[in-house]
Amino acid sequence: MPKLDDLDLKNPCKIINIGQLDDVSAEDFLLSNGGVQNLRNYEQIASYNWLGTPIEPQLVIPGAPKTLSDWRALRGRRLQRDSTGLIVDENHLMNGQFPMEALFRCVKLQMKDEADVYVSENPLTENFRFQNFDVVTDRNNLRKLFDFVKQNFSKLNKMTDGNPEPNGTKISLPFRNVVSVSFRSVPPKWQQQRSRSIRINVQVLGNLVCLIRCEEADIESGRNSITYGKDFEIQVTKSVNDFSSGSFRQIVAYSLGGLNFLVRFEVDAADYAESRPVAVRKVDKKGTSDDDEEQQALDVLLGKMSLKTEKPMKIPSSRLSVLRSGEKYDYHLVEVTSRRSNADFPKHVWPQMYFSGTESLIIGWQFYGKIGKIERLSIKIDAMQVRTSQKDVEEEYGGYPIKHMAQFHSLLTQIVEFARQKCIHPKKLLAVVWKREFESNLHIYEVENPEGFAVPESLGDYIAEN
Template sequence: MSSTRIASIFRPDLREVRTLKCRLSITDVKHLASYNWIESDQPTIAVPGCPSLWSPPKTKGPKRVPNDSRLIFIAQNAFRHPESPLEPLFRSLYIEHPWYDMQQIDMITDRNNIRKLLSFINPRISSNGREPFTINVETTGNITIFCRSETETHVVLGPGEYRGHGHEFEKAYTRDQVSGSTGHYRIISYSLGDLKCIVRYETDGFVGDASNQNSRNERSDSEDILGMMENLSLSRFEDHSSSPNSSSLVIQKRGQQVTIHSTLEIKTRVAHKPIPIEEVLPQLWVSQTPNLVRAYHRRGTFEVPKVEDVTKATAEWEKSHDKDIGRLILLIKEIIKVLKENGGKAVVRYDGRSDSLSVSMGDRVMMLPDDLYVKIGI
């Protein structure tokens, strides 16, 4: 694929944080939608789905967990729906909020993209340091869409290959709430400084009996439309647009909403290499995830893990990294500016070595089915 560089964005040029007239923080966090990927021959999601329930084994003491094996997802949305990895975000959002006004939004992205841009701003924030990355970007009207791009969307572990115990730990310590689920994804909105953002991310689970504590306000917008979808279970989604059959995505009406306050991130590691809280706080900050499990093992045998409330630690991290957050806002705004001045489609790349991002034009297909562009209002 040929590409032409149209701009370079240099890290040292992103220092004028004082020019920003906004809070250097995340505010006004709202849950919008959610879904689970379902194991199927066709790309299939369940809306609203439900994350797995944190449910440690009843037996006391350490527990042996097998090695991770077989299929491991790196970017499940791209693996299961390569023609449009972002389509499930929009479909689930419009199911739960049929009249949602996208024109109020500046940026739509996966959490992973924000984490990569933040690690470019300050490589010390990321445990991977200076890691190369690629992000496909498209501007439509006032909205800029950031689409994650990975060289590999999955790995298949063969006999004798070892990549830890993280996935098997989740199987042993959480309980699926949606049959056939292979991952739960959530869509939230918030203000990052003065940027209005929609962010999608995967959630490992939820804690407590939060499934019975959903607020009426959180459910009221979606109950009626979900009731109308009873007959759409196991059938293809049909949008009231000029291209109702333009998608191969199958949508099921299954699951229940869980509040963001109960969501959980799980990290596992060998016991002699503790996970510093500073290592995971950037990820938790981007998704505003309030609960964390850091589980440690010795040759696959895990000590009894505990759930940590990291709300205070995340707020303190945000306060101490306000300059990095300001530079992140400046970087996103600069990427959006370059796109709008150069046709609205580009690829952002970082080589992992230099102090600059390259923005290049290339021949790329549209990120979304035609009917969703109509729905967005472009």
């Protein structure tokens, strides 16, 4: 097993400087996105819950997110401080050899040719094809690339191609061994302070560009900050059945500026009273409280959410097994976070909600773990701003200008086009790297002796042809 710091990269074959992105106009982006800022053709495609262990990983398909508890009653409650050992990337933890396999399997098993065997309810339409998409990624990668744009948008250097490393030297970055099924719970001492470097691996399957998440470790250790977010999330949410105790992943499809995305992300909770299909929306609301409405919605959904298979079904040529659940639903997604009471509003939440189509935010303001105010806010997707009747609060919370989104779209387009030109063979990997000491530059490297591909070879061949 190679060491974490032995993953060498070849000399950069492309450098993207923020200056080139600064020339992109908001008008051009709007024109490419049908004149609007919001995500277009948004659809919740598939979902799953993780069960089992990294030795015997299991997927429950479709999955079920946690529901909301009586969060209004939490004011004044004392939270437990976050401990070390928080999971950073569960998809890699559970299936480190092929970290995007669960995403593709989940979607593939709901395509019409396999749905009768694995997931018979609400299969995807016959015209659904992986090759109709430009990018498949975890939301985390989009957030990182958006951070690069918004933190550097004012820099006016020009984009260049070339090799900034003197004498053709190679670089080594402190990222985990992405091919190992095992995981490291305690990084070496030099990793105790989190690296400020960002890396995203890139693989091309047919026309589809896969952005593969890279982290230092699957389990975070050496935390220095005093945070209470995990316990707040536990207090605000509750499981709706046995398998929803495992973390829930939603997979959505949408288009943005002419690029078609397939995006996976973790969901904190769902508002079942606001979830679809029609059977839920037809619940009689007359004379019912919000809690009654939520419970009625749960009663409808839970009747169709029980497991349909008692034993996991093994997926051929895979380490993964599948447990069948019931119908697929469109959920009203909820983000849950906490913040120190004297801190600024967490504006970083908005890109996270935007890139996933998450509609609501529950934020708890705490002081050394004691909860003060708790509020629920809705995101105005097309402006990345809070929807609120208080104008002064809206101005305080703000959003991000469309200029950022235009630059982000330009950056993604350049990465996609370059990857398609460079990665003609599916066994080739690129690495997109942002080293914070070179803040205005994003480097694209060729990966030497590539390993840690998105999916097994046989599944990759299927994706490239369908």
